[in-house]
Amino acid sequence: MSRIKEIENRLVHAKYKLTTPRRLIMEILLENEGEHLTAEDIHNRLRDKGYQVGLATVYRTLELFCELGILARLNFEDASSYYELEENDQHHHHLICLSCSKIIEFSDELLEDFMESIEKKYGFEVTDHKIKYLGYCSDCSN
Amino acid sequence: MSRIKEIENRLVHAKYKLTTPRRLIMEILLENEGEHLTAEDIHNRLRDKGYQVGLATVYRTLELFCELGILARLNFEDASSYYELEENDQHHHHLICLSCSKIIEFSDELLEDFMESIEKKYGFEVTDHKIKYLGYCSDCSN
């Protein structure tokens, strides 16, 4: 099944309509797979292609896609949120260059020898790391 | 050396003046050690204690303290930045409850058996995790 069909199915299955703005936003996301886009980035690219989609709709659609697990929202050190396609539940994390802000992705098959292997693999000199575990605390988990 | 004296020294050593607003903000931070405060939190607590310090000054001071390594700025999933005292280079990370937003801290002596041990130690059901390594990429590291 094509990538776009699969996403369409997820939308429809969750009782949402596949509208033109949603399809257009989805196309932008697919065309720019691998990049980390802000809502405004997407809004601009739509405009550049001649499509008029309201910024509010872009925000709403991105939020919806996040809820459906189609997208992941990323927060780096600046104020904006960045979005990227979630590819088949494959976690991946980010190396963030303090100098040029370049973002390199890496997957997490192995958590243990992370630091050493990553440094070698990407020639990245790690000076700090931030880990966040998300989930439910003992008060909330039942 | 007292905590406050030590921080004072760091300021002066970096050629910054020890002004009243900076000292007051430092006191608030020390009084609330262990909490994650926003700029506005600090501003409010100063006001509640009868001190008038401009919000802009609070922001500037927090930024300065971050540069000097006195503070760490934390970005969680909401829009605000949170600040906490950096205690002697001891990394620690965060468990964030998706339900009540409670934040539990944990240290990182051992990276490997993290997930399991954390779940047990804190009764926290981990459903996702986010790791960011910060440093310098191969283009920037020399």
Next chain:
DNA sequence: GGATTAATGAATTCCATTATCACTTGAAAA
């Protein structure tokens, strides 16, 4: 077809943060 509901988009609002700029402070020099 008419009614009901979902979705859209322009504009507005919100809110955290940053910039501006005239004024004040405090520490070094006189």
Next chain:
DNA sequence: TTTTCAAGTGATAATGGAATTCATTAATCC
């Protein structure tokens, strides 16, 4: 001490990302 002046401050305006409002439009149901 007093003077001096860069450093620092604070009221307010500006910014920018995100959320909200509401009138309009599109899709779906009976």
